[in-house]
Amino acid sequence: MRNNKFKNLLSLFVLLISLSGFSQELATPFAVADKTPVYPGCESLTGNDQKDCTVERITNHVNKNFNTALGKELNLSGRQRIVVKFVIGKDGEIRDVESRSLAKKAEVRASLQAEASRVIKSLPKMQAGEFEGEKVAIAYALPIEFATPQKENKNR
Template identity: 55%
Template sequence: MKNLNTSLILSFCLSLLSLSGFCQEKEGSFEEDAIPFAVVDEAPAYPGCENLKGDQLKDCTVEKITNHVNTNFNTGLGKKLNIEGRTRIIVQFKIDENGEVHKVRSRSLADDSEKREALQNEANRVIKNLPKMKPAQMKGKNVAIMYSSPIEFAVPEKESKKG
């Protein structure tokens, strides 16, 4: 029997561009009062990034969100679901004018519905646990922003024992 290497690689690749299809869906007021992350005058500030400005602030917030996901995503899920190779979960959420995370949605690209649902639920759980941030600003006023990003979940392929 081949052994499944249980070490997992979780990569939170950040995409500040709208993701075709996913971001175009408008359910209720999901997007109507939010501005894309990439175009605000001042990005939201993750705790620890508040004193930065411009690209340094954006980069710091992106890095801190990435670290949060990498630290908190249950990588044991790959083994439990018997996932091999790579799968993607696209996450979209709103950071409101008070700096709180709302309206978290995700879409897994896994083929199997059980795996897809489990990955989406885990991505949603992790994002909902992001801390309150200093809100984004546009023209000197606090604004809600949309944040979209893929999470790439990878499990090494099964390996044959070498003799």
């Protein structure tokens, strides 16, 4: 009896995991898309100029909106790096945002990752990317790096 309950629970668990995998759309890598997503304001450009404009506008958005004062608040020094992966959906919306920091302290990692995710989620809706003539979700990865002042050596 107990073994049957365990098997039923295990089956339900496997079913839930497999169903959750279907809820996320598959994403085409940014580099292989026939037409990359288009950031607002880049629509009048074509080809690589449009792609470069989109990359530049995403980077500028992050640079403008990332709270670099967080480094001081967290008492950090030197370069901080967070890598953010996200998807620009078939509808142009940002989704599936994941960020990763290699900071040693868990609370610092969590703060940096939360800030990176917040900024990426604030990106505007874009025109969808295309692959083989169809609108597709596009996977995008962005390293975010900022420098905080080095702490002075007080032993001098």
